[in-house]
Amino acid sequence: xxxxSQHPSRVICKSGTSVKIECRSLDFQATTMFWYRxxxxxxLMLMATSNEGSKATYEQGVEKDKFxxxxxxxxxxxxxxxxxxxxxxxxxxCSATIAGANTGELFFGEGSRLTVL
Amino acid sequence: RKEVEQDPGPxxxxxxxxxxxxxxxxxxxxxxFFWYRQDCRKEPKLLMSVYxxxxxxxxxxxxxxxxxxxxxxxxxxxxxxxxxTYLCVVMAGSARQLTFGSGTQLTVLP
Numbered sequence: 001x002x003x004x005s006q007h008p009s010r011v012i013c014k015s016g017t018s019v020k021i022e023c024r025s026l027d028f029q030a031t032t033m034f035w036y037r038x039x040x041x042x043x044l045m046l047m048a049t050s051n052e053g054s055k056a057t058y059e060q061g062v063e064k065d066k067f068x069x070x071x072x073x074x075x076x077x078x079x080x081x082x083x084x085x086x087x088x089x090x091x092x093x094c095s096a097t098i099a100g101a102n103t104g105e106l107f108f109g110e111g112s113r114l115t116v117l
Numbered sequence: 118r119k120e121v122e123q124d125p126g127p128x129x130x131x132x133x134x135x136x137x138x139x140x141x142x143x144x145x146x147x148x149x150f151f152w153y154r155q156d157c158r159k160e161p162k163l164l165m166s167v168y169x170x171x172x173x174x175x176x177x178x179x180x181x182x183x184x185x186x187x188x189x190x191x192x193x194x195x196x197x198x199x200x201x202t203y204l205c206v207v208m209a210g211s212a213r214q215l216t217f218g219s220g221t222q223l224t225v226l227p
Contacts, residue, residue, distance in 0.1 A: 006160075041219070041220075043121070043204070043219040043220065044161070044217040091158075105151075106161075106163070108161055110159070110160050111160045
């Protein structure tokens with residue numbers, strides 16, 4: 001199956017700093033990647049859709065200046081949490097679909113657990 | 118009302134038991150339906166798609182009732198390794214329109 005790699009898997013940072021999370025599709029091209037956030041015992045919430053070569057589409061309520069998304073190549077999307085606050089502590093997961101497929105199957109990265117002190 | 122609702126559980130069942138989960142969705146335009154499995158602190162992984170006529174994959178059976186807008190997952194002969202959170206996922210159009218339920222937690226006990 002398709003493999004999506006996410007890094008780092010765990011990060012602890014101080015309040016006010018910025019954290020970058022990388023999402024890579026290892027064996028396929030992903031023109032579109034998705035970024036989710038999941039709080040404990042809650043569902044995955046879509047934050048934004050990352051499109052290669054263009055601006056990301058953010059969901060309502062997600063601040064685009066706080067969560068910077070860059071999708072510079074067909075295999076890499078990055079999410080930067082700027083000026084992190086403790087309430088940003090969460091599990092961030094990226095996913096991708098195989099270009100041209102619309103089966104709805106998402107291939108997820110391993111997730112990044114962010115803790116802001 | 119949530120777009121996709123699941124009983125959060127937890128369901129604690131003995132090995133070998135049969136267990137069923139239900140999920141209801143509110144968007145009547147939903148077109149595709151899935152069950153994902155998520156282990157603790159891990160990413161979700163596709164368990165199976167749900168087809169209109171119902172479908173089976175080994176010990177797992179999924180069913181869809183469009184009229185009542187619910188889907189179900191039946192697990193027979195539960196194994197310890199089935200312990201996980203099961204996410205009901207509904208797609209209205211593109212992958213951007215995937216909506217996840219909050220999951221049903223299953224623990225299979227020895």
